[in-house]
Amino acid sequence: MIKMKNVTMAYDGVNPALDEINLQVDRGEFVFLVGPSGSGKSTLIKLLIRELVPTKGEIFIAGHDVVHMKTKKVHLLRRNVGCVFQDFKLLPNKTAYENVAFALEVIGKPEHAIKVQAPEVLKLVGLNGKFDRYPGELSGGEQQRVSLARAFVNRPPLLLADEPTGNLDPNISLEIMSLLDRINKTGTTVLMATHDREMVNNVRKRVVALEHGKLIRDQARGVYGYED
C-alpha cells in the first residue's frame, strides 16, 4: 500500500527532517508511527498525501507514484487517503456536519447518501448533538474527532492519523483506538502517529520509530519505547 524508497525531506535543503527513509506498509496493516517531538512523523504523513514533495526518493501509494504526480491529479490520490491532521484543518465556516459532508461532496456523492453517512460517522466518534457547531464552537478534542470523522467517512483504503488522540482523554482515546482497529479489520490500512505510550504498548501492533528523521526501529507487535 505504502512504499517509500530512500525518501529524504529537507525543508531548508540542508538539514533533513526525514533522512533516507525506507518503509513498506502492506494492504490491511496497522502501523504505529512513534518518535519524539520533532522527529519527522508529521513530515512523513504530509509526504504521503503530497502536502509536501520530498527532496529525494520515491513514494508509491497503491502503486501510484506520488512524487511525480501532476498537481491536477493529486485530488484523486487524496480521495483514497483519509487523513487526520495534527492541527485538525477544519473549514472554519462550515459546521461539524458540513465539514464531514465536504469529504463526500468532493467525490460527488449524492445528497441523500451524504445525509445518511455523515451523521452516522459523527455519532461514531461521539459528537451526537454537535452537528451544527462551527469548529470555533467545539472543544479541542471535539474538533479532533470531527477531523477523524472526516478522514474515514468515505471509507478510504488508507487512513493516516497524525496524533488523533492528542487532545482526547484516555477513555475516548480508547474508544477511538478500538474504532480505528475496527476500521482496520474491514481492510483499511492504518498509519497512526502517536505519543500515547499506553495505547501503543497495550495493543501491540507494528511500530515504526523515528528519531532525528531516521527510521531507527521497525518492529512487528512492538512497544512505544525500548525503555519499557
Next chain:
Amino acid sequence: MIKMKNVTMAYDGVNPALDEINLQVDRGEFVFLVGPSGSGKSTLIKLLIRELVPTKGEIFIAGHDVVHMKTKKVHLLRRNVGCVFQDFKLLPNKTAYENVAFALEVIGKPEHAIKVQAPEVLKLVGLNGKFDRYPGELSGGEQQRVSLARAFVNRPPLLLADEPTGNLDPNISLEIMSLLDRINKTGTTVLMATHDREMVNNVRKRVVALEHGKLIRDQARGVYGYED
C-alpha cells in the same frame, strides 16, 4: 489566587458548558484540571484570562474582579497570568524567538533584557537552534513548547496551561512537567488542564475534575480517575 463563585458559562445561553463552579486556588498551589473531552476545562481557563465573560458568577484573580474588569484594563490582568493555549495561539508572522519576546515587549522590558531572557526560556523547553523558525515551520510539539515558553517568560504569578503536553512525547512531557514543578516551587501558582493520566497519577498533586461542566471532584494529592 483564584476564586470562582457559582460560575456558570453557557455559550448559547441555555446549555451550560460550566455549571455553578466554585473553586479556590491558593497562592503557590499546583492544580491539575482533568475531565473528559468537552467537559469544560478550556472554558474554565478562558474565563480566568477573560477571553470569555461568564454568564453568571464571580471570578477573582489575586483579588481583582475579572468579570467586571474594564476592557482597557484587561491587559494588566493578562500580564500577570501566563497561559499555554490548547491551540498554541502563536503569531504566525513572528519567529519562535519573536513570539516569546513579544510577551516581554508588551510589558515594556528593555531590549537588552529581552535578548537574555527569551533565548534562555526557549532553551529550557528544548528549542535550542530553532529560534528563527516561524510557527508554520515547527512541528506540533515544538509549537506547543513555544507557547509554553511565552507563557512563563515574564515570570507571571499565575500560570494556566491547557493540555501543554498534548502534542509531546512522554519523555519531553516529563521534562515539561518537572519544569512546571520547578516553576511552581519558585512560588508560581500553576493550573494545568491535562489528559495525561500517567503524569497526574505519578506526581500526586491536587486534582480538580470536571464532567459535563460540573465540578465533580476536588482532591488533594489526587489521581486522574477513580477507576485507577
Next chain:
Amino acid sequence: MRIKPIYFAREAIDNMCKNFAMSSAAISTAALSLFLVGVFLLMFFIWNSFTVETLSKLEIEVFLKDTAASEQVQEFQNKILSWDEVDTIKYVSKDEALERLKEKLKDKPEILQAMTGNPLPPSIRIFLRDAHSTEMIVGKIRNYPNLESVVENSKQDIKYGAEYIDKLFSIISIIGWVGLSAAALLCFASIVLIINTLRLNIFARRKEVAIMRLVGASKWFVRWPFLLEGMLQGLIGATIAIGFLYFIKVWVLRKVIEMIPFLNISISGPLFTKLMLGMILGGILIGATGSSIALRRFLKV
C-alpha cells in the same frame, strides 16, 4: 463524477453571507468603482451630444454673383444636393441676406443707417451631415466646372470658417482624446480595485482553499464557488452602481437642465440601457476573472 451546480451556488451564497465583512468590502468597491466609470461615461455622452449639436450648426456659405443666371444657380444647387455628405441647402436671396444682416447688427443701427442700397450678394447655405467633411465639400465646390459662372471669386466667396473649424476640431479631438484616456484609466482603475479586494478576500481564505485541496477537492470543485461568489459580488456591485446612476440620470440631470435650460442636455434611453448592460456584464466578468486569477496561486497545493 457528478457536477453539482446547486451545491456550488449554495456554497457561493453561503460564503458571501458568512464572510460579510469581506464580501461587503468587495461589493462596495465594485459598486463605487463601477459607479465612477458610469458617471464618467454619462458625462462623456453628454459632451458628445454637445459636440454633435455644435458641429451640426457649422455650415458652408457660397456667395453668388449678382449676375449669375438662375438656371445655372439651380444646376449648381442640384449638383451640391447630389453629394452624399450634404444634408440640406438653403438659397438666400439678396433681400434675405439684408434681413439677416439687420438682425445681426441690430445693436449697431448706425452702421445700417450709413449703408446705401443693398450691397449684399445672394448665397447658398450648405448644411452637412457631418462637419468633418467640410474641407472635402469645399474642395468639391471649388472643382465644380461651371463655378465661375455662379461665383465671382472662388477664394473669397466660399466661406466656412476654416480657422474656426480647425480650432474646434482640435479642441474636440483633444477633449475626446483626454476623455478616452480618462475612461480607459477609470476602467483600468476599477478593474484593479475590484480585483484587489477579491484578491484580499481570497488571500484571507487561502488556508481554507488549502484544506479543501488536502481533503480531495479538485481544482474546479474549489474554484466554482469562489468564481460564482466573485460574479455575484460583481453583479450586486454593478446593480448598486446602476441604481445610483439612474438616480443621477433622473434627478440630478433634471436639476441641471432646470439651471441651464438653453443647453439641451439629454441622454438617450437606449444609450443608458447599453451602459447598464455593459456595467452588469463588466461587473460579472471582472468578478469572475478577478477571483480565478487570485485563486490560482493558492490552488497549487
Next chain:
Amino acid sequence: MRIKPIYFAREAIDNMCKNFAMSSAAISTAALSLFLVGVFLLMFFIWNSFTVETLSKLEIEVFLKDTAASEQVQEFQNKILSWDEVDTIKYVSKDEALERLKEKLKDKPEILQAMTGNPLPPSIRIFLRDAHSTEMIVGKIRNYPNLESVVENSKQDIKYGAEYIDKLFSIISIIGWVGLSAAALLCFASIVLIINTLRLNIFARRKEVAIMRLVGASKWFVRWPFLLEGMLQGLIGATIAIGFLYFIKVWVLRKVIEMIPFLNISISGPLFTKLMLGMILGGILIGATGSSIALRRFLKV
C-alpha cells in the same frame, strides 16, 4: 511602561514586508484612487484657468455722444477709474472704432464699401477685475449724475452682452458645481476604497490582534504598528500617485499643448506643490484613520 517608538516602527515595516500580498493591494489601491483624485483636480485647475481667462476678456463698452465735451468725458472716465472693481479703461475714438469695424468685417468688404462717412461713435471700453461685478458697474454708470451729458441713450449705448454673461455664468457655475460634486465623489470614493482594503487587511489579521491582546498587549500597543503601517501605506500610495501625476503634468500636458497651442494651458507650480502636499497628507490621514477604524472591533477582546 516604556513606550517603544522604534519597536513600533520596526513592527510596522516588518508587517508590511511580510504581508506583501496584502500591503501591495493596499498601496496600489491608495495609489490608484489618489491618482484619480489628482488627475481630476488637475483637470479642474486647467478648467479654472480657462474660465478666468475667458471672463477676463469680458468688458463693458460705453458709446459716447459725438457732441460730448471732452472735459466731461474726461471727468466721466476719472469717475469710472475711481471704482475699485474697475481694472483699466480705454478710450476709443471715432477713427479707432472704424478701424475695429473694418477689422471685424474684413470678410464682408461689400458692407464697408456701401457705408458713407464714419457713423460710429467714440466709446470707452471698461475692463473689470472680476467679471462678476459687471452688472453692478453697469448700474453705477447708469446712476452717474452727468450721464446724459456724455451718453445719448443709457439703455442702448451701454453694452456688456447681458444675455451672453448670464449664459456664460450659468454654464461656468454648473460646470463648477458638477466638478465640485465629482471631486467630492472621487474623494469620498477614494477614502472608501482605501479604507476597504485596510479593513480587509486587518480583518485577515484579526486572529493576530486577538492573540496579542490575550498575551497582554494593551490596545495602543496593538494599535500603533497597524496605525503606522496604514500611514506608511497611504504615504507610499500617495507618492506613487504623485509620481504618475508629475509624469502627466510634464509629459502629457506638453503633448496636449503642442496639439492645441492656441489655448494656453498651464498649471502653476505652487498649485501643483499644494496638490502634492494635499495628497500626501490625505494618504497618511486616510491610512491612519482607516486602520484605526478597522481595528476597533477586533480590539474589544
